[in-house]
Amino acid sequence: MVLIVSALVAAFGLSLGAQTARADLNQLMRGVLYPAANVVFFAQSDDPAGVKQVAGQDPSMATDPLESTFGGWLAVENAALALSESADLLLTPGRVCSNGAAVPLGDPEWAKFAQELRDAGMKAYRAAQSKDPEKMVDASDALSTSCANCHRKWRERRTAAERCK
Numbered sequence: 001m002v003l004i005v006s007a008l009v010a011a012f013g014l015s016l017g018a019q020t021a022r023a024d025l026n027q028l029m030r031g032v033l034y035p036a037a038n039v040v041f042f043a044q045s046d047d048p049a050g051v052k053q054v055a056g057q058d059p060s061m062a063t064d065p066l067e068s069t070f071g072g073w074l075a076v077e078n079a080a081l082a083l084s085e086s087a088d089l090l091l092t093p094g095r096v097c098s099n100g101a102a103v104p105l106g107d108p109e110w111a112k113f114a115q116e117l118r119d120a121g122m123k124a125y126r127a128a129q130s131k132d133p134e135k136m137v138d139a140s141d142a143l144s145t146s147c148a149n150c151h152r153k154w155r156e157r158r159t160a161a162e163r164c165k
């Protein structure tokens with residue numbers, strides 16, 4: 001049985017347990033990368049320390065991380081780390097794009113762009129720790145470049161059917 005399962009895993013790239021992709025790539029972008037990136041981008045033009053918790057609202061229930069119990073610069077640090085960690089999710093086997101095409105894991109550029117995202121996330125984390133607005137501008141630039149490099153190759157197509165190919 002174990003042999004059959006490992007043969008299946010090897011043959012079809014089936015993934016088990018924690019390594020299973022549950023969202024398609026668009027859902028992963030909308031659910032994880034996009035909201036986290038917006039928290040990081042906020043800090044290139046605004047001061048996270050100036051974000052107030054909303055009066056009368058329980059901060060532990062806040063829907064905006066910046067206004068939450070773990071808000072301000074801490075929210076920026078954590079969003080940056082979430083982005084860095086999300087690079088691994090981009091490499092999870094078995095994920096498909098919204099058009100059903102497999103995520104192009106076999107293309108070396110895919111891994112390269114994922115690494116750019118991982119590095120840009122860590123750069124943003126260090127910038128958030130330093131609370132230096134100039135470093136945040138720099139890190140946000142690196143971050144948006146890492147998103148754009150991959151999008152240029154696999155997302156920006158005439159039709160959605162051509163994405164990821």
Ligand code: HEC
Binds near residue numbers: 025027030083098113
């Ligand atoms: C390694 C490649 C890669 C990286 C890095 C990447 N993306 Fe994406 N992204 C894609 C692809 C491909 C799609 C289209 C997916 C689909 O159609 O299923 C996409 C789709 C999206 C969408 C959904 C757009 C829509 O039409 O609904 C958003 C939002 C998004 N990305 C945001 C980001 C942000 C923000 C970053 C950087 C922090 C980022 N992405 C980094 C490849 C990438």
